[in-house]
Amino acid sequence: MVILAGIILFALLFMGYSHYHKLHKAAELKGSDMAALNSAEKIVEYDALIYGNMKFATEISDALNDLGISSDSVHDINNIDMSRSYRYLIAAGCSDLDNLTVCAMGIKMMDIKKVLAVCNQPHNRKIYEENLIPVIFSGDISPSEIALTLLKYS
Incomplete structure (x- = not known):
């Protein structure tokens, strides 16, 4: 029973890490991507x-x-x-x-x-x-x- 709980805990930790890693990768913007985003969204600022x-x-x-x-x-x-x-x-x-x-x-x-x-x-x-x-x-x-x-x- 303890071994089964350990395997399940290990599997959950591994799945959590892999999902976190995928989300983190998806959310990253490279410098060139950020520059393109900024140039596409030129907002005129007023005083x-x-x-x-x-x-x-x-x-x-x-x-x-x-x-x-x-x-x-x-x-x-x-x-x-x-x-x-x-x-x-x-x-x-x-x-x-x-x-x-x-x-x-x-x-x-x-x-x-x-x-x-x-x-x-x-x-x-x-x-x-x-x-x-x-x-x-x-x-x-x-x-x-x-x-x-x-x-x-x-």
Whole structure:
């Protein structure tokens, strides 16, 4: 009985090792394969991510572009590509809850260091401050003022 258990144990160890070895071999990428993969998947990286309604985000994007900062704009939280990296984030949506959510995602999940949010309701300012998110108040603020304020906090 002990011999049979030993044979079974040896067979299981051998099968486990051979499967691990096959998986490891299949997962390996050679240097030339990695270079080919990288060249096939050229992703344009942007300096800034702008969240907000289409017209306003486009105006902010134009203002940033005038300052030499490339940007990508998103109009729906669900469309934010978490795999991309950005240097700046501007959350300029109509909802403070959305702006706070986008800022939290950018800071905690995307490691964006320079963030600016548009605060729509003055009574929400404390929430932004408690989360160390620089704010600029909505109203008659221009997209170029938002872009310059972002750079001021940088």
